[in-house]
Amino acid sequence: MKNKKWFGLLFFAMFALLLAGCNFNSSEKSDDGTKKSGDEKDGEVAQVLNLSAPADVPTLDSTKAHDAIAFNVLNNVNEGLYRQDESNKSVPALAEKHEMNDDKTVHTFTIRDTTWSNGDPVTAADFEYAWKRVMKENGAYNYMIATAGVKNAEAIMNGEMDAEELGIKATGDNTLEVTLESPNPLFKTLLSFATFLPQNQKFVEEMGDQYALEAENILANGPFKLVSWTQEQGWEMEKNEDYWDTDNVKLEKVNVFVVKDPSSGANLYETGKIDRVKLTSALVDQYKDDKEFENVKDSGIVFLRFNHNNPVLKNVNVRKAINMAIDRNGLTDVILKDGSTPLYGVVAESFYFSPDDKDYRELNGDFNKGTPEEAQEYWEKALAELGQKEVEVSINIADSDEMKKVAEYLQAQLEDNLPGFKLEIKAVPFAQRLEIEKAVEYDLSLSTWGPDYSDPMTYLDMWVKGSSANRMDYHNPKLDALVVAARGETDLEKRYEMLLDIEKILLEEDAAVAPLYQRGSAVLLNEKVKGLVIHPSGADMSYKWAYIEE
Amino acid sequence: MKRYIVKRLGFMVITLFIIVTLTFFLMQLLPGTPFTNPEKLSDSQLQILNAKYGLDQPAAIQYFRYIGNLLQGDLGYSFQYEGRTVKSMIIDRVGPSAFIGLQALIFGTIIGLVLGIVSALKHNTILDYGAVTLAVLGMSIPSFVFAALLQYYIGVKLEWLPVALWESYESTLLPSIALSVTVIATVARFIRSEMLEVLGQDYVTTARSKGLGEAAVIIKHVVRNALIPVVTMLGPLAVSIMTGTLVIEKIFSVPGLGEQFTLSILVLDYSVIMGITLFYSALFIFVVFLVDIIYGFLDPRIEYKEGGQV
Numbered sequence: 001m002k003n004k005k006w007f008g009l010l011f012f013a014m015f016a017l018l019l020a021g022c023n024f025n026s027s028e029k030s031d032d033g034t035k036k037s038g039d040e041k042d043g044e045v046a047q048v049l050n051l052s053a054p055a056d057v058p059t060l061d062s063t064k065a066h067d068a069i070a071f072n073v074l075n076n077v078n079e080g081l082y083r084q085d086e087s088n089k090s091v092p093a094l095a096e097k098h099e100m101n102d103d104k105t106v107h108t109f110t111i112r113d114t115t116w117s118n119g120d121p122v123t124a125a126d127f128e129y130a131w132k133r134v135m136k137e138n139g140a141y142n143y144m145i146a147t148a149g150v151k152n153a154e155a156i157m158n159g160e161m162d163a164e165e166l167g168i169k170a171t172g173d174n175t176l177e178v179t180l181e182s183p184n185p186l187f188k189t190l191l192s193f194a195t196f197l198p199q200n201q202k203f204v205e206e207m208g209d210q211y212a213l214e215a216e217n218i219l220a221n222g223p224f225k226l227v228s229w230t231q232e233q234g235w236e237m238e239k240n241e242d243y244w245d246t247d248n249v250k251l252e253k254v255n256v257f258v259v260k261d262p263s264s265g266a267n268l269y270e271t272g273k274i275d276r277v278k279l280t281s282a283l284v285d286q287y288k289d290d291k292e293f294e295n296v297k298d299s300g301i302v303f304l305r306f307n308h309n310n311p312v313l314k315n316v317n318v319r320k321a322i323n324m325a326i327d328r329n330g331l332t333d334v335i336l337k338d339g340s341t342p343l344y345g346v347v348a349e350s351f352y353f354s355p356d357d358k359d360y361r362e363l364n365g366d367f368n369k370g371t372p373e374e375a376q377e378y379w380e381k382a383l384a385e386l387g388q389k390e391v392e393v394s395i396n397i398a399d400s401d402e403m404k405k406v407a408e409y410l411q412a413q414l415e416d417n418l419p420g421f422k423l424e425i426k427a428v429p430f431a432q433r434l435e436i437e438k439a440v441e442y443d444l445s446l447s448t449w450g451p452d453y454s455d456p457m458t459y460l461d462m463w464v465k466g467s468s469a470n471r472m473d474y475h476n477p478k479l480d481a482l483v484v485a486a487r488g489e490t491d492l493e494k495r496y497e498m499l500l501d502i503e504k505i506l507l508e509e510d511a512a513v514a515p516l517y518q519r520g521s522a523v524l525l526n527e528k529v530k531g532l533v534i535h536p537s538g539a540d541m542s543y544k545w546a547y548i549e550e
Numbered sequence: 551m552k553r554y555i556v557k558r559l560g561f562m563v564i565t566l567f568i569i570v571t572l573t574f575f576l577m578q579l580l581p582g583t584p585f586t587n588p589e590k591l592s593d594s595q596l597q598i599l600n601a602k603y604g605l606d607q608p609a610a611i612q613y614f615r616y617i618g619n620l621l622q623g624d625l626g627y628s629f630q631y632e633g634r635t636v637k638s639m640i641i642d643r644v645g646p647s648a649f650i651g652l653q654a655l656i657f658g659t660i661i662g663l664v665l666g667i668v669s670a671l672k673h674n675t676i677l678d679y680g681a682v683t684l685a686v687l688g689m690s691i692p693s694f695v696f697a698a699l700l701q702y703y704i705g706v707k708l709e710w711l712p713v714a715l716w717e718s719y720e721s722t723l724l725p726s727i728a729l730s731v732t733v734i735a736t737v738a739r740f741i742r743s744e745m746l747e748v749l750g751q752d753y754v755t756t757a758r759s760k761g762l763g764e765a766a767v768i769i770k771h772v773v774r775n776a777l778i779p780v781v782t783m784l785g786p787l788a789v790s791i792m793t794g795t796l797v798i799e800k801i802f803s804v805p806g807l808g809e810q811f812t813l814s815i816l817v818l819d820y821s822v823i824m825g826i827t828l829f830y831s832a833l834f835i836f837v838v839f840l841v842d843i844i845y846g847f848l849d850p851r852i853e854y855k856e857g858g859q860v
Contacts, residue, residue: 018649023642023805024718055813058586059632066586138598140586158594213633231642232805233716257715260800260809263698264714270706271713431582431818434589452590468592 023230045550047252049529049543050274052259056232061212062197063133066140068540074194075539076237076254079222081109081127081176082191086533086545088351088454090192094122094221094244104183104490109176114244116200117220124170126198133204134195135163141195144452148191149184183490189455193538223249223544234258237543250531250547266524275526281338284522295339296521299348299536301459302340302406304395304514305437305445305472312391313443317382319511324370324378325417326410332517335409336402339520344369345503346449347456348518351536355492360456364500367507368514372417379418392422393443396436399427403446406516410446437471445472451537457486458537460502463512474512479505555843562835569831570824574616577823578609584629584818603629616824625828626821630814636825640807644829646716647799647806651791653726658733658787659780665734666741667773673746681738688735694797697728701801714803725802729794733787740783744776751775778848785841789834 057070065074075083083093092098097110114122134142135156146153151167167179180187190196200219204211212218215229223245224237234257239249257273259265262280266287269277279287287293304322306313313319328342341349344366352360383389395410397403404427411423423444428436437445449469451458462469464480479502486498506512525532528549533542585591585599600606604615619626625636669681704724705713712721748754749772757767796808807826814822 015652018645018652019719022645022649022716022722024716024721056631058630061633064632138602143590143592143595157598159598209633211633230805231639232810233803257803258805259714259803261714261803264701264801264803267701267706267713268715271709273713273715429581431580431588435581438593448589450589469590 023233045528045548047250047548049251049254049532049546049548051254051256051276052265052268052274053234053256054258054260056258057229057235059212060218060226060229062194062199063130063137063139065194068538071194071539072541073226073235073237073256074197075222075541076224076543077218077220077222077226077240078194078197079243080191080194080197081111082188082196084192084454084533084535084538084542086531086542087353088535090189090454093192094198095191098188105180107178107180107187108171109178111174111176112244113174114221115242116203117225117240117242118200118203120200120202120219121173122198122200122221123173124176125173126200127176127196128168128170129201129204130197130199131168132163132166133199135166139195141193141452144190144193144195147452148187148196149180149182151179151181154181182488184487185490185492185495186453186455186457186487190453193453224251224254232258245544249544251543254543269524275529276532277524279338279522279524281336281522284337284339287522287524290524292524292527294523294525295341296523296534297339297341297348297350298519298521299351300448300450300519301343301346301348302446302448302516302519303343303346304410304516305442305447306474306513307440307443307445308472308474308512309440310393310443312386312388312393315382315385316511317378317385318391319514320368321375321379321382321418322414323368323511323514324375325372326413326514326516328517330413331406331409335405336517337522339522340517341520343515343518346506346513346515347459347503348451348536351451351454352456354496360500364503367503368511375417376419379421383420388420390420390422392424394424394426395444395446396433396442397425397427397446398430398433400430403427407446438468440471440473447471454535454537456499456503457483460499460506461487463502463506472513474510476505476510476512558839558842562832562839565835566828566832570617570620570828571613573824573827574613575609577818577820580818582818584820586630586817620828625825628814628819628822630817630819630822636821639810639822640825640829643805643807643810646722646804647795647808650722650725650729650798650804650806651788651795653722654729654791654794655733655784655788657726658730659737659784661730662734662737663741665738667745667768669738670742670745670749671768678742681742685735685738685742688731689739691731693728693731693794694801696731697725697798697801700724700728714801716803716805721802721804725798725804728798728802729791732790732794736783736787737780740780741776744779745772748772748776778845781841781845781848785838788837792830792834 053069055069057073058067059065060070060073062074062078065071079093081093081095082090085091094112094114095109096112099108100106111122111124116122131145131150134145135153142157146157152161152165155161156163156166169177171177198221203219207217210217215226215235218226220226220240221243223240223243225240227236227238229235234255237254239252240246243249259268259274262278263283265274265277266279266283268274306319308314328344332340332342343349345361345364347360347364349361350359354360354363395407397407407425407427411425414421414423433445436442437447449459449462461467461483463474464470464483465475482498482502482505486495486502489495489498530547530549532546534540535542582588583596585596597606604612628634628636628639631639665681665684669678672678701713701724704710711724715721754767754771757771795806796812798804799806799809810822811826811830814826
């Protein structure tokens, strides 16, 4: 009998211990945490924004960060020389002044008088330290520094030079000098990317291998500061009163909860726990008439790669026929229904603008948009040239639900519209799809691409010969020459013309790929939330200008 | 008894070793790299990274290195969550998983027992049929369907309990209830048939003829004896709960280990896959072992002989 009591007690103690080990999110305990946006506090609307993220932050170390979730946090708690503004333009932020020499290869920045959240001033040396650290640590996005054209970055990446030789130098407390290999019109745009953020050397070294793993182990110098971060549960930000532009920041608090299941996200939205949720296509029908429902364009694109070594696909008329035989509207409106939109180019719509503010897509228009009849004309011509009556090719796809749906649609469209065309679907895991693509061992491949920075070039220079993202042995010397010329062209008008021409060569002349759709999100957004800015690349959100309307 | 336990422990270590070895080499067959943004990595970058993490070495060398580290208690660093050790990741996440699992086991056993006992005592009545139907439903509806229904009706419509997230004790209730459905069904069905069998035994008749009250007969003689075989069910039930948590944790945003496991396989986070596999296998083997030992205590007919044969 005595034994039994003991057992009971032990069991109870164990259970209590486990409950203590559960790490409940502390936000519940503080009053603010549970505030729904727009709740009134002393007659004023609480400036609290509640959001969700599909996963935890892998790392907040800006030199190693590699995903949109981390970029989002960094973009809102830190600030670099430049920042993306409300219309996705890269504008000076910590850089008070930005001067350059005549040939635009030496850039001198004067840095604003601001402090880190521990009180230390943000200095030019912090930038030098952080950029060199990216190269030293082989950060996932170190190639961005090479893309920006910073002197010696390429050589350091290839292990030919030491990271210390990177072309960046703090010439004073507040003056930073960056040397480029050659003039680079993209430089400014890239500076708003997380990889270019400063870091406080003393703090980073003090934290050692614990740096950026907890909310206390990272310093803020941006619009918000991170006040808590619980693994797999979420994080909280508060307005940073020491931020130089803090008068323009209206939100007091931002809570982000990790919600991995989309339908749970919708349920949390229903109960007012979160203010914005992305819907999967299964949920779209249920909400599409809701007044808070909206379709938001994303910058990612989905397209078909052709293997340019394939005897059939080598023929430009075959590629044009395939391009024209696919009804994109049916694909996005009937099959996907997730906010995706038809795409007839490789540069996404509504994110990239010419110097006189015209959308890239509007300027270049649609390529290879045709009717099944037009497709058949090209098809007959192609078959005659090939001397074949039938063509059988396979398509390499990742085995996700989305890709399978798309592939089946393509199969039906192509086989219906092109007599004698047979398409075999080969679904493999994502990583395998990529390896097959890199080895160019496919006929057609259903591919995706997302931009690295806010400029059309991020969709265009991948098609030069030998680029690691070409992956289809496509080569047109004219395109290669134009990319090289555009990289060095500092006259922005001329450069933009070149960017437009590159796409024309790729699609109008060569029909080298078949663009299918631009990704989109079907979103529910609390109507009280205003000014939340969505970006095409890097961090996908800025909270700086957001506020809750009364 | 002591010798038996030592021997079992020895076998447990060998089993774990085999699991680690198999997982390690099977993992090598998966395509891809553990590095993030593989779409953008160039070949030369990939080579530099592989060299940095020793992934350019032959699989055999990597294997011995892993085992060497493992023997020193070092599970390595995660690739996905750069800078975090696998050990700290497991420690941080195991609490919530264990809690909802254990709570589900307790809810399930208690409710299952009540249902089972009632339906056995009211054999062939409406009550019995009702309980049996419930049990069959519980067995056949997957826990994630049940979870989605609970979330919608209890969380969104009635607003009795939190929809998801992990904020207070209330947050643990819906996931535990969703997980306990299988347990309820299994325990209820099992206890019902055991009770029916025990009720017909001679010693029950004897107890009754001694003039013992009906309640005493049921509690002291029937339920107690019917309980013994239920203990054997707890092992497999614990396992079904462990696998059930993989989905339940995702639905209710529980910061547990299960969801991490699936994710690590998808992104090929080598060290995390190994670490969690090892942890789950060790737990499973230990639970089975524990059930065997407890069974021996409860049923004196079972003897652990010198040879270690049960």
